[in-house]
Amino acid sequence: MPLCTERFLLSLRYLISCKLLGNDAMVDQIIMSSDYRKLEIDEELQCLKERLKLEKISSTKIQHAVETLSIYMKHENWKSSLIILKEILHEIMPLNIYELFRLVKSVDDTANLIKDKKIIFSLGNTGSGKSTTIHFLLGSKMIKTEINGLNHIEPTEIKNVDLKRIVTAPFAKSITRCITPVTVYFKDIGAYGQDSIILCDSPGFGDTNGPEVDIANGIAIVRAIRVCESVKPVLLISYTSIGDRYEGLKDLTYTLARLIQNTKDQIKVFSYIFTKYPKNEKETIHASLETINNTLSDQERSDTNFMDILRDMFEKTKKNACVLDPIKNDPSTILDDLADSTNINHPENVFQFFITEKSKSILDKQVTKYELIIKSATKHSKYSLAILILNRSLLDETILIDEEIKQYRTYFDHANLVEDLSKTHLRNEAIHSCAYIEHLNRKVDNLVNNLQENNINDLSIKLSIDKIKILSEYFDDVNVKYKFISQFVLEKKNA
Template sequence: MMDNCHQSILSDYKPNRNSTEQNETISTMISSTTTDGKTFDLCEQENILTDQLEKCKVKDATHLSERIKRTYQRIDSYIREDRIEEAEQERKYLNELEQTQILHEQVVFQKSNRYQKNTLVENNRSDLKNLRDDLTDMPYCAEKMTMELLVYFHQRLLDEFIFLETSDSVIQKLGELKTQIQNEELFSEEIRTYFDDLNRNIYNEDCSSAVNMLNNILRKIRPLHLQEIQRLIEKMEKTAELIRNKDIVLLIGVTGCGKSTTVQFLAGAKMKETKVAIVPGRFLDHIEMCEPIKNPGLIHITTSPYCRSETRYVMPVTVPLHDIFGPDETGELIFCDTPGFGDTSGPEVDIANSAGVLEALKNCKSVKILALSSYKSSGDRGQGIQKLAQILVKMIDHIEDRLKSIMYAFTNYKLTTDIHAILHDLKNSKVNNDLALRSDKSFVALLTDMINKTEHGAEIINLIGGNPKSLIAKVRSLDGIENPAKVFQFSFSESTQSTISNQIYRYKKNITSAVKRKNLDLLLYNLRNFKILKNLIKQNFIEDSYNDSIRSVNEKIDEY
């Protein structure tokens, strides 16, 4: 008899009429639209959520899951003790909690959705402006025609007034582009496939997919977006002035290792764990600031739960030491957030990052390195740590002589994780069995340094409950790398190096084609861009290729 009663409460519990009406009211709020057509906007839903949290005596919505779990446990305990009335009261409270959690998830999803939509619109506007700027003074060619079509579809996405109003006129433009690509000897089977997909996109009026296909075509005929690199480096040059003749701390790590979040933490910001909805009911964990920004340097430091870099160029944040250690402390530390090296944002960011960071560091007084490794990118055999080590080795000349200037810190690891053991395992199981790695003296020296510096405990950053004092004190004790212009060097990913080679090949082919067709405008355009690339990257193989093209053009001119 009692077992049936227990089952009734835990599984087949039927709330009373008042409870049912109350839940129906909350459910109506959650649905965001009432039966009479009234819509609850996001602000109203947030107000309702606040009221519900207060009613449930829950301070923070992120605590709902734990509160629900504990309530289930109490119900079970009450039933075992035959305290049926208390169990029923707890079950009513459980209903309130569960309804509130659903409402919270909907609010989170709508806020994420709104943010993503706003970001998409901002990106489209930015892309459209850049396209128009890049088209200025560009000669008639396949690249220009592709970009003009991109302008059209970006305008469509932004609902801007446009002159090309029919799909027939767009199809005609597409046919002209295809012919031009063939004339410039750029056509391939892959591009043919893109055109087939593009025709379907246009037929279905799928402007977003059309933009993606046109960008795919553009990457084939112009592997490297030179103007975007210039824009990024120009922004870096502005921030470089902020660190001229300064002692700085440079944060280094792959995309997603938490550099931006760590800068916020080091600047004294209070952090909290939250969730970002990707689809209804599916969330990514994210750590963000939970109070108004006090340090003005943090205004432009943004973070994301996605594995992509939000930082596009060096961002210095000055941290007055009295903010961390108290009023008796003087001085400051300048922490520089950077994009992820070998960044997943593409070769343009990778090149601008390498070239721009190098230029920014040249005029610094000294540089200390805070190298970050994240559990999320570590891999099951320490691949992330190995990648971080390789980035540092490529970036810092004779790194074995600069180890006193480097500190290692670890993000998203459990505080109980034995980092020292992981590093030992990486050396024993991988490095010792790989002749190439074992022969790389700089890499082995760096990995050994990581092992030595974590022997008595690694610096695992606790962003939520931790205090930055200890980490900042250790960073202060590092020796700065002086004369950074002589120490830091370019470090491109293999894929970026491949893209540079493809672009050089494309320039040479375009120059040959322009000479053959006596197209002076196109010839000068490609020679000018080739020269800009040479001056930006300043590597011998690019200069040699450029000089070869100049000689070839001069020989053809002599023939004419």
């Protein structure tokens, strides 16, 4: 990892963790002393402070945290130091990119479990009751219970052994961490459907385990759905998450709108199950949707995907909304209705990668931070040194060093690579790659003019030709000039 704030934060976290665990480090078979480790930590802290200044990361919150960290480290309070480091790291890096990549890499295995299968796929926010609903639909007996003072509907007498992998809990924290398919045989629960179908439990939107998990879940869900033969999507909407002003229901609808392409053509196949509704609220669902529709802003109404989904919910709840009571309801009736619903036969053409609004805001924040770091890095890069090297080598009567030209070429290539980035984000703050070539051409032109005006037997002329020859090996523009000057010298000698 290049020198940056993140690097020193991660390094400090590692070193302090070693101190906390009492682990000695081996270097060339010599055990580091405790004093050596402390010195190493102090040096990294100093580097961190300098890096924060260089990258202009100077918020009051971070400054205070670094001061507190210094005090904790001075008194060797390693446990508190780790807590502060975590806070600083989160402030610097709101989205843990490394963890996100690790999670995304692990989602492919889950997609293979339902490849080329016909499935009923449950979707919904974290805590909407997807796992509980799966248990209910597969015939588990559901009972009311209490866990840590929280009301909970718990599955008992679990008939399907695959359900052992699907855990339910009353807590706000997400339990389901991966897509879990379970095969239900209609005859086992008294349903009339033919043979069997696969029900899929899935991680919830807005996962409470952090934006990294939430974004990875979104990728996992879409990758899994896309490889299925057909999908019957079921959206679970929990009473506890709709919000006092229905903001939760709106957010869920927006998330669904991001998930589906051509919403108007596809939304009709969706089924809606409303969960955790109190008895006195079960008849208010349609009226709630009507209230949302009547209070939408012009901006909200302009989102056609959002409006298509809202209208579909509104139409499908006019006569009878499907409100789940997992203790009293008959699973066979609901499962038959779901089995009879329309399939999406080419899900790869319908579902697209999405991100929830909350995670999107965190991702935007991280991107902004990276943009500022890139600007700072560009601003403090050694481009001026490259010009200095070239000027010194071309103007002085010295031999042009091959390594110096390679370095100049590296700066040119670097500027070339970030050209698109510069146009989009850095505007005029980065040196354009053309500037290097223009500067080089001017210097070479001066050499060429000097060659034409002086005696070709002069030692300085030979030195200049050698310089142009070396440059021609790295830059096409100079190669043209080298061919010209070679021809000129040859003609002058033969004259």
